[in-house]
Amino acid sequence: MRVPVSWLTEYTDLPEGTTGRELAEKLIGLGLEVETVDRVGADITGPIVVGRVLDVEELTGFKKPIRYCRVDVGTANGSGEPQNIVCGARNFSEGDLVVAALPGAELPGGFAISARKTYGKVSEGMICSASELNLWEDHTGIIVLPAGGAEPGDDAYGLLGLREDVLDIAVTPDRGYALSIRGVAREAATAYGTPFRDPADVQAAGAPGKGYPASVADPAICSRYVLHGVTGFDPEAPTPMWMKHRLALAGVRSISLAVDVTNYVMLEVGQPLHAWDRATLSGPIEVRLARSGEKLETLDHVTRALDPDDILITDESGPINLAGVMGGATTEIGLSSTDVLVEAAHFAETHIARASRRHQLSSESSRRFERGVDSALQPAAATRAVRLLAELGGGTIDEGYTHIADEAAVEPRPIVIAADRPDRVAGVAYGRGRVVAALERVGCTVEQEAGGEAELRVTPPTWRPDLTDPNDLAEEVIRIEGYDGIPSIPPRAPAGRGLTPSQRLRRSVGRRLAATGFAEVLSYPFMGERDLDGLQIDAEDHRRSALRLSNPLSEDEPLLRTTLLPGMLKTLVRNVGRGFHDVALYEIGLVYSPRPGAPERAPMLAVDRGPAPDEQESLARALPEQPRRVGAVLAGDREPATWQRSGSPTTWADAVEAARETARSANAELIVRAARYAPWHPGRCAALYVRVEGEERLVGHAGELHPRAVAAYGLPERTCAMEVDLDTVEAAGGPASAPAVSGYPVALQDVALVVGDGVPAAEIEEALRTGAGELLEDVRLFDVYTGEQVGEGRRSLAYTLRFRAPDRTLAAEEIAQAREAAVAAAAERTGAVLRG
Structure with a gap:
């Protein structure tokens, strides 16, 4: 979320002289992630002033129309005489107020302005467009200022907001309210202790119940639905400069007045809106779930097959909107739309999040809905939008509006919290009074619970749907009081405790391999069928029996790995592709093997209680075996060539030696025998064994990879690898002892x-x-x-x-x-x- 500081100060008063960086530090202290503070316009210098066009002379004989203008810039040029400026734009006339860059100015991109001869005339400056000043994207011509707002010679920096601090905030999933100027202004007011002026504090225009007919099939998918309209709207009315500039600073492109108003209100108060051309609607609107086989062409002109989990906005013609994500193409606002209907709704967060991911459509609306919007905001947001449309587009607001609400669903639920809960969480004695004050500062209503002063009954505000349990409230108290107020107390390790034998072994293996030239890597524990195909693994191989994730990060890697090799080989390819041809990598990690008789799907446990004994048993059966493995891959030269000697290429013996180093770390002896096992070359593959209680056990393989596996992964020729079961090696080892040194001859x-x-x-x-x-x-x-x-x-x-x-x-x-x-x-x- 990009937040212009000047827009923020409309709703709270910052201390005089507060810079964007100082404000960012305050907001970071409250837990917002301010990534950068952009100084917009910092690359504009010199005289940029208001000018009035006195005369326009049309120059002929050139490939494009050229105009030679006399521009009154007051006394800004030091002489009071008009400036002569050559300009190619056609969207202004004599008497218009324009923005002039005088000689000595410098525009974005290092473009210096000076008096120079062009088209046979001397041009003493430049008449500027919005694009040339980086105000907003506009290629229609230069900026024409409204009459009465300024005089020739006035400084244009403040008038146009050429210099602006803009905060770029990375909004986390639990802070949906911060995706609005309203939410960030409230945080700024909390940080500085200044009054907050709510832009959503508006009275609804008209009477409820007399608007466009609509219905909601299920309050669980839409708990509040508002429709408000404007008639007689001028579709060609321009978006005012101040709105275009604010939208541009916030990273939104200006499209048309009707669309710009909905975007502006969304950025301002955090409520996504949608505007329809009322003439394109057919009968009453219904909010419902999609039916099997339904399709919708969205505004990006893609026809989408709808899922029964999608929330739709429909009329008698069928679906017209994918609710909360994107509108339909058939009801789009256009340059002939004179009757506008504005929608504001409170949709179910989970439905919108799933629809956005299912259709791969992440919009500004879906980002806000899936994080949770203010459940009481819809009437105010719709009112704010229709008033702007009427004021700027010359329309008339409808006498009534549609308002459907399930008040029980949108009403925040009280939370009972122990008054000392934040103290116990943070380890700081805040006291009851400070806890109550902090919760009230974030908008909560705090009452004493019937049980006495030890407990508080807290009702979160409607704009904070993330506050659902006592821990959330404790976090609010801690962040308002300041994370820097929590003392740093290093924990004391109890005597007699330390690393477990397994932990010591893993560290020892890592040190040994690193000392012999290997670099450690950490791979994602996921793989796909293509990875196993590339390793030339047979269909009957036990490594093909892998657990499938219900929500994989990538459809190409939906399985939990049964071998370390795929991730390591991909890392090796990435390093070789970046110019590192001599590579030796190792990884210590878990692999996952389904237990015999395990259920196909792991049980979903309740989160409001601990698991029952039968649930624990079912979960234990579903969990896979998770042996710990050590893997290594090598390519290129083991010892690089120098002027003194030729290089020593990596061989299968180096992979076997890496396995031996692993066994030595556990004080175990490795037994090596020739073998055939994918993905290794059948003539250069070693099976690795250890003795556990007198019995030989296979612990892994090492050697040179098969040429087909090398080709499938795009590896360097003769790449070698090893993989060893560390748990079994540990079982075969024993306590390390110093060798006895004899003083007698050998x-x-x-x-x-x-x-x-x-x-x-x-x-x-x-x-x-x-x-x-x-x-x-x-x-x-x-x-x-x-x-x-x-x-x-x-x-x-x-x-x-x-x-x-x-x-x-x-x-x-x-x-x-x-x-x-x-x-x-x-x-x-x-x-x-x-x-x-």
Whole structure:
């Protein structure tokens, strides 16, 4: 909501000299989100004055009509002599008052005004249009001022409002009243303690019940409905400059007087209005819900299929308005409309919000209705509109108006609140008197509850439909008293408490991966079927069984993720597209798997009480399993190239090593075996296992992605990834302990074992560790050989075995015995043969 400060000051008196920024600080202190303060006209400088056109000479011989004018600017030019100005506009005559920019002035865009020769004449300034001064959008000609309002030489800055502070306020869903000058002026009056003059404090014109015939099918969809009309309206009457300027400052384009008046009143008091050409209406109006199969062509000339949840305004011809959202094309106000009918209504907020989203139509009206408008405002808003139409368009106000209301539905409901509730919420002793005073400042009626002084009976004002429970009232007291009055008291952590083991593990994993070059990302926990298709996941894969959201943020991602990979791969693509070709990302997050036998839809619980035991049980069955995963994706060079060395490209081994780092954080040992699993390349995929209570459990996979998955996501070639179940890794781990450091020498032994191509190196390493016994300190694979010397279909794996005892220097016999035992275990488990 854009709020011109000059418009605001019509309804409350700000202290003299108050700037827009000072006002913004006050409003921010009350909880309004003032995003910016725009200094409109700050780029206009120099003499901009009122001038009277004395003579007009028509210049000929040019491609377009040119006029050479003598303009009286009083003494503003220092000489008192008329200015000679060349102008191409045709919408003014001799004797008209215009706006003249004299030499030395500068207009928006850095356009400097000087005396210069053009069209064979010397032009000593410029006669200005509204567009050239950034007042409003107008390409019909220059500004012609009304007679009697100013004299030649008068300063035009104040007359036209060329300099203006405009507040740009981001209105939150619970502050619908702030989508109006009226609402913001009331907040400003509260902030400065000044009187508030309500623009809606007007007496209705005419008698109720004698207006255009109308009916409301259900008060639940429209609790108040008002129609008021004007006859004999001049459709060609111009919108006055002051109204055009205010609309432009508020960000609304001027269209015609009838439309401008409805927009002006909406901005002023916050009540959306709609104006019809009464001649296009057919019979009585009815407010009702749409029927199946009905359609409506809206003002944007789109024919829309209506939903039974849509509120419609209809006549005998059918739907004429999508209520609260947009009018219909058949009853649109035009340049021949002489009889105008104005509608003001209080529609159900939820219906309007759903209709706006369903039809993808967000209008100024729907924004206000879905946040809640003043339920008592409709007669005053309609009266304000018809009076402006009659005053500015020369019409006659109808003697009567239509007013349909369900008073029980629109009457605010009292709220009982403990007098010390705000004190307990804020931790500040306000006291009963300050609580009552604060609530009355926001328009509430406060009475003592029958139970005694400990409780208050508070009736919110009609313009605050967001005040529905004691917590809302406590918040009002706190913001009126000032959030800066709440002391900052750091909480004290109870002794003996800290991070849980799981939290410590997550931090440890994050530190390890970050230390090895990975950057953490946080992805939305949503995905779509296309994401799983891109990963080449089969229809029978358990990852296809995903929970569907009833209200997804995007129709392309309606599912809760069952794997971390889609979000991470999209992030990787985004980074590569922005020029970062060497990328290593990791994420720690939850995935969601439906429980066996879970209901298709989660139950909707009541909000006015706690869930019953059977409801808790039903909810527990509907909640998915939520294991925590660690994922990583890599592309490009793991070590970038420098002048000293060539780059080291990312390989499947880097993804496996990221999984190993995750397991090391939990003090668990990872077992790696070759596997085939989408979306990894079948020849470069590793299955990852850990031992939990002596049993091997699959915890994830790592390796290079399949080329088809790479192509589907638009990834760099040979992108690698890993995903590991952190909960299972944690269960396999144990408390970390510092390694024992022996002061005795190490003994190194090399063994080369010949095995078949299909025997995993990890399995041989495990056999060597088991056979060597406690004296073995480490095993490292340092060479792999294939060739004629070992035979076809076989390969030689060479390992270095490190032996050391904690309490003695090992004898040669002990070392040899341990080496032989290790080789024997490898031979027994894998069929390995010691290479000669």
